[in-house]
Amino acid sequence: MTASDPTTGPNPGDTGTPRPIVHYGDPVLHRACKPVEAFDDALASLVEDMFASMYAANGVGLAANQIGVDARVFVLDCEDADGERTVAAVVNPVLILPPPPRDLMLGEEGCLSVPGPYTDTPRASTATVEGFDPAGNPLRIDGTGTLARCLQHESDHLDGTVYVDRLPAKTRKRLLAEAGLR
Numbered sequence: 559m560t561a562s563d564p565t566t567g568p569n570p571g572d573t574g575t576p577r578p579i580v581h582y583g584d585p586v587l588h589r590a591c592k593p594v595e596a597f598d599d600a601l602a603s604l605v606e607d608m609f610a611s612m613y614a615a616n617g618v619g620l621a622a623n624q625i626g627v628d629a630r631v632f633v634l635d636c637e638d639a640d641g642e643r644t645v646a647a648v649v650n651p652v653l654i655l656p657p658p659p660r661d662l663m664l665g666e667e668g669c670l671s672v673p674g675p676y677t678d679t680p681r682a683s684t685a686t687v688e689g690f691d692p693a694g695n696p697l698r699i700d701g702t703g704t705l706a707r708c709l710q711h712e713s714d715h716l717d718g719t720v721y722v723d724r725l726p727a728k729t730r731k732r733l734l735a736e737a738g739l740r
Contacts, residue, residue, distance in 0.1 A: 570633070570645060571609025577625040579615055579670045582720055582739045586623045587671055589718045591630045594649050597694035601631070605647045605692045608633045617670045619708040621715030624671050631692075632712035639703030648697060651689035653713035655682045665707060667721050675736040677729060679721055685709040 580587060594601060604627060612620035618636040622629040635645045660682045667679035685706040691697045701709045711721055722730045 570635075570647070571606060571611075571613050574603075574606030574608070574610030576610045576614035577607055579611065579673075580624055580626050582669075582672050582722065582734060582737070584626070584671075586626055586628060587715070587718070587720055589628075591621075591623050591716045591718075592628050593630050597649070597690070597692065601649070602692050604629065604631065605633060608647070609635075612670075615670050618704070619712045620670065621712050623715055630716045632716060634705075634708050634712060636704045636708045638701055638705040642705075644699060644701070644705055646697070646699060647692050648687055648689040648699065648712075649692060649694075651687045651709075651713055651716065653710065654686040654688065655710075656684055663703075663707070665704075667707065667711065669711070669721050671715075671720060672722055672733060672737045672739065674738075675733045677725065677733060679724065681707045681710050687713060 604622065608620050608622060608625065611625050612633055619632060619634040622631040630650045631647065632651065633647045637643050662680045663683040664678050664680050666676040668676040683706060684702050686698065686700045687709045688698045699709060714721065722733050
């Protein structure tokens with residue numbers, strides 16, 4: 559993480575406290591998260607802790623349930639296919655994918671909740687998320703490349719799906735074993 563720019567204020571997560579990452583198998587990761595109803599100081603604090611947790615774990619995205627919080631919120635800091643960086647917190651996201659047939663991209667994917675291994679995982683090459691920022695303002699993020707992958711990955715978390723759940727059983731078992739889980 560870089561130091562704050564005095565002209566723009568603190569970076570996301572600078573005032574947050576890193577929390578432990580929940581690992582695959584914890585029930586909070588395997589059920590849909592509850593919608594956020596209050597856009598208040600508690601939500602702002604959660605988002606700061608989420609950014610701090612993500613950066614401390616060297617991640618590019620983190621869903622609230624990955625730190626044990628049952629809330630439809632994720633944060634991200636990643637680049638699109640053109641190298642444009644997006645740093646955002648999305649509350650109550652709705653994932654929008656192109657209609658089938660979709661262009662798919664195959665790329666390495668990993669997860670802070672399955673620490674260590676990465677594997678090629680197919681994802682739609684473009685994705686959009688609509689939701690709200692932590693202040694309750696409408697937000698839309700259109701993504702390509704890694705950003706599209708991240709939008710899909712984090713939205714999956716909030717629906718109770720970890721990326722290894724999308725893989726063949728044999729691959730999933732191997733990755734969980736490599737991560738020391740199950």
